[in-house]
Amino acid sequence: MTFLIQALVAGLLLGGVYALVAVGLNIIFGVVKITNFAHGELVMIAMYFTWFLYTSWSVNPYVSLLIVTPIMFISGVLLQKFILEPMQDSSANMKIFVTLGLSVFLQNFALFLFGGQFRTVTVGWAEQSITVGGVSATYGRVIAFVVAILLVVALFWMMKRTMLGKALGAIAEDRDTARMLGIPVKRYYMVAMGLGAALTGIAGVLIIPFQAAYPLVGAHYTLMAFVVVVLGGLGNMTGALIGGLFLGVIETLTGTYIDPALQQVAVFAVFIVVLIVRPQGIFGGSARNAEVGLK
């Protein structure tokens, strides 16, 4: 029984990070209507960045949040302004190609700069375990989970309560009407992209104490984030949160009870089954789905 609870807890902790990455993707998706195939690569960049700050100037990863997050935000804004904005009216396939090109470039840029080795950052205390009722987890993972959940909740609040959030929501709902109401859509696109990128930045920093950086690490997060978004329903923040946690649990349970090598296989199997049973995602889709290509 403790064994099962242990696995469930580990899954939830992992799922929190997936949710964080997926929420960023969801904002980009919902507002900018770009399927960002390079989303995980942004996580990867943030990881390398944190590693670099740590090895060059021994900056503690949790301190480097203050440096990495704003820089990722700016990167997202620049990405939108110079690469994605000119593609705004192109077909969905063209948008895929551009972000795919970006992802191929970034992966190999990392390989070029840092080689294929695993780069790790060790924070002594973050690797120690906290044990409650026989169930244990490392501080690093607990912190990652707590921060991720707090951020997702804060985003929720922002989307519902602030002017920025309402404007983003309006653009997500109907871009043309939003524009007619005087919302500077292009500027908000940059903000949304920046926000999404900043979230990947935070995720990257939070996971580096327990997940090594290597050029292909982002590909895993891209896939997970997309599966979460499909499961949770496009543009649905609650869906992304629950979807992320759900995925983390599936991955860990498979690893514990079946075979660690089959974790991804299980995730994909669940994905296919959900598609068959509920193609609009667990938390229902909306008319918005049509624009980015979900039926």
Added chain:
Amino acid sequence: MSNRNILGLGIAGLVALLLPLVVHDQYVLHIAVITFIYVGVTVAWNLMAIGGTLSLGHAAFFGVGAYTVAILYVNLGVNPWVGILAAMVMAAAASMVLAVPLLRLRGPFFTLSSLAFVEVLRLLAIWAVPLTNGSVGITTPPDQGFAFISFENRQPYYFIVLAMVIVVVAFSVWLYNSRIGYHLRAMKTDEEAIRALGVHTNGLKVGTLAVSAAITGAFGAFAALYLFVIEPETQFSMTLYSVQPALNGIIGGMGTIVGPIIGAVLMTPLGEWLRTSFSGVQGLNFMIYGVALIVIVRLMPGGLVDGWKKLRGWMRRGANSNKKDGE
């Protein structure tokens, strides 16, 4: 597809047939064999692109083909010629897993599912040690002669893969101009409209997927025999056999007949050259690929074929306006 293009393809095929008479350099022939493998996979990838579907799952079919022929040959002693046919069947069967997302999802989400599918098969290939020998891989015996598609020299491989390419390109030309091809092209433009006309679009999509997968599986099987070593990271490599065929197709001109061939013929030797000349610098060749993709999409969304057409139209118009000025 004009007659002139078909003539051009015929001439290109003839030149390719005669090439080994002039060129004896084994390295050049090796590049040619690799290029033909990519032409085959890119043309197969493009069959789906004609209908507007962007797949990044072709590494899965390539790998399934490679593993089928190798497992049958090494573990069960099945002749590789038979193995290639079995590879086609197995790849088509594997592609049916993707039929679900293909019918349920559109655009980006199908593309993503196809990407995930490659990952799943790669992990399964590492996991299923008794069948696949895990990450160590399977080695096929060398120098067994024509009956086993295994030679010391590159020439025989060259002719076998060229024959495969000719068949596949001919098939692609035929399909493009057939009734199915018209339906596919119409589906790319407006799926609802063509469904309203009574075309069974689901069957069309799944059928194209299966055929495209079978062809890719055949080239994967050939590549396995050519390379002698079959292992998960290479045969199910997303970069090598999913992204690169897609890149070739996009750069040449997605959904056209000649575009993917031009893309593969230009990009494969270029990639090999970049890889060998910068062999000390990991990743550089694919960095250039990534940038090339972004630039092409930004400047020539229709690929080289479309860019060339536009350029010619522009020059012709320029010439006409000059004439008018003269009059």
